[in-house]
Amino acid sequence: MHRARVAAPRRFGRVNWIGVATLYRREMKRAQKDYIDGLLGPALTSLLMILIFKVAAGSQGANMGGLPLVDFITPGLLMYAAGERAFSGACGFLIFDKLEGIIGDVIMAPLTPGERLAAYAAAAVSAGVIAALATAAILCPFVDLAFASLPALIYFTLAGTLMLSLLGILAGLWAQRWEHFAALLTYFLVPFSYLSGMFYPVAGLPALARWLIALNPLFYIIDGLRYGLTGKAESDLLAGSLVILAMDLLLAALLYRLFRRGWRLKA
């Protein structure tokens, strides 16, 4: 008498590392498919912004918050490159998977909600950091990038890109059509990024505008990154880093619950 051959269920430890790494690799590979347009395009646009500002400001408008104009706006451009890439990647791939019906591949895989979230977020952060590095490489002949504080630079880049990645995942879960994606970029991501003190010192703004910008978490990210690059900041860095940390934790907790419930993922 022979036993029926039943495939023994795969055993995982506490964390399915292979699964997390596989999902991470898949998300990274699809981000790599359009490196030419996806990295070079935004980097070129950042470079154009710098040239425009330089010419438009002329010789007299060189000073912003105690910094040369170009040094002042570069951190914002780098953060925008990272954030845009992280947000639109995370959001766009989720929408694509949902519309094509291949989201089941992720839901069926033996991954816990936390593992899924970690893999998606890590891939988006990596893609964002790569975009920022590509932009920095293109800008560096034109900008003097002094690394004033490496810990601040690393912390604000990673925590900031993570925030945009988590927002992108949230947006991707919520969105159900490509129109939603376009609307999210035009009416949410771009205004929030551009109105964050990326291009001008907040000190000179009217009180109401200053107050509104203080509510924008991107302001703290860009300001922290600016401190990391130039050694000058407009806000309290400790408060800023706590705000970003709190945002990251809050978003991660929310997304964990949403993934566990299968919000807009499972029928």
Add this chain to the structure above:
Amino acid sequence: MQSALCPIPRQLGAVNWIGLWSLYLKEVRRFAKVATQTIVSPLVTTFLYLVIFSLALGRSVPQLGGVSYAEFLVPGLIMMAMAQNAFANTSSSLVISKVQGNIVDLLMPPLNAGELTLAIAAGGLTRGLAVGLTSSVVVRLFVPFGIHDWFYVLFDAAAASLMLALLGILAGLWAEKFDQMAAVTNFIITPLSFLSGAFYSTDRLPDLWRHIAHLNPFFYMIDGFRYGFIGHADGSLAIGTMVLIGADLLLGLAAWQLIARGYKLRP
């Protein structure tokens, strides 16, 4: 004896007016249906640029061409929005049709190459003008501006929108994938429009760069359009008018010829 009931072929005159009008309406309805993406979204972008540049540079650049920096900026921004949207309308229409395979809907009807070119270009022109009109009306609430010369406002708006609509047709014919379209936008259209003098007076450039800037056809459309508003031009208005008319004729001819040959349209 019964004669076979044979449909009589429709008689068309020299121009198939009904067909031309139908295709034009289709092109217009295509963007009007998603007006939040095609009309409101450029408005938001224009507005953001206006806020950023006047906040960042408003104080250090008090006067340009005899007006405040914001007033100098407005015509350039409106023209940029018109140009980019005229281009996006025709190029996306063709690429989407090719990718989805419904391009035959253009090739099968009794429309000749000239009629196709005209109807599609007119759709792009209409989108450009619609964006320009909406942006002007809304921006005027925040930055009051007068009109110095209606002829240049209307002529440059129409000639430039047409030029970009025709360029969009060429790009749409050439591109086979969305990535290629994004590359044209990122590496040709955005740099040409950013470096056209929308944000600064080309008088500020060193001699060599000023000559190069004056070789950019986009410079003339913004310069002429701005002259219509503020009564000051950086370059020669006569040359600008001729460049625009010449470019429109040349591009129109090229688009017509390519469509007539079925370039990348027919197998």
